[in-house]
Amino acid sequence: MSDTPENNLNQTSEAVRNLLDGYMCSEAILKAYAKDFGLDETITVKLASGFAGGMAQGDTCGAVTGAIMAIGLKYGTEGKTDQYARDRLFLKVQEFSHQFRQRRDTLVCGKILIMNGIDSTNPEDMKTLRDKNVCNQIVADAVDILEIIFNEIE
Numbered sequence: 001m002s003d004t005p006e007n008n009l010n011q012t013s014e015a016v017r018n019l020l021d022g023y024m025c026s027e028a029i030l031k032a033y034a035k036d037f038g039l040d041e042t043i044t045v046k047l048a049s050g051f052a053g054g055m056a057q058g059d060t061c062g063a064v065t066g067a068i069m070a071i072g073l074k075y076g077t078e079g080k081t082d083q084y085a086r087d088r089l090f091l092k093v094q095e096f097s098h099q100f101r102q103r104r105d106t107l108v109c110g111k112i113l114i115m116n117g118i119d120s121t122n123p124e125d126m127k128t129l130r131d132k133n134v135c136n137q138i139v140a141d142a143v144d145i146l147e148i149i150f151n152e153i154e
Contacts, residue, residue, distance in 0.1 A: 012143045016136050024052030025135055029066030029142055037073045054109030058120045061109040063135070063142035064100055068093055070146055092149055099145045104138065112138060 011032055018028035026048040034044040050056070051065035071092050077085040097107060104112055110120045116134045118125045129135065 025062030026051035026066035058110030
């Protein structure tokens with residue numbers, strides 16, 4: 001969670017580096033924020049792993065779910081009766097989703113891939129996914145939006 005453009009670049013670089021190191025989109029983003037929230041990186045990756053690949057079925061993009069988990073860590077409720085935090089959290093999630101849709105037209109992994117010339121049902125296309133660096137920019141977009149939201153003055 002940065003307060004300068006340089007730190008934003010660092011968060012983006014770390015998330016993309018995680019992706020290049022073999023982590024999936026959801027894991028790469030949440031892992032980039034683990035230390036900021038005092039989380040164990042191994043547990044963080046395990047938590048995010050089920051959200052990768054559009055929840056393993058081309059549904060909601062892992063970059064989106066990883067970012068939403070990070071939003072939850074910053075703005076989430078600490079108890080079932082904290083309605084103010086829940087309302088603020090939902091607004092932040094909606095804001096993230098809106099901004100992501102403005103950049104990518106959809107939150108759906110499979111559709112994003114198709115728009116980038118990759119058919120998620122084609123094993124040959126999926127083998128080249130990392131080579132084409134499609135997810136790098138998607139992860140960078142998600143972190144950029146996260147940093148805008150995290151740095152808003154409330």
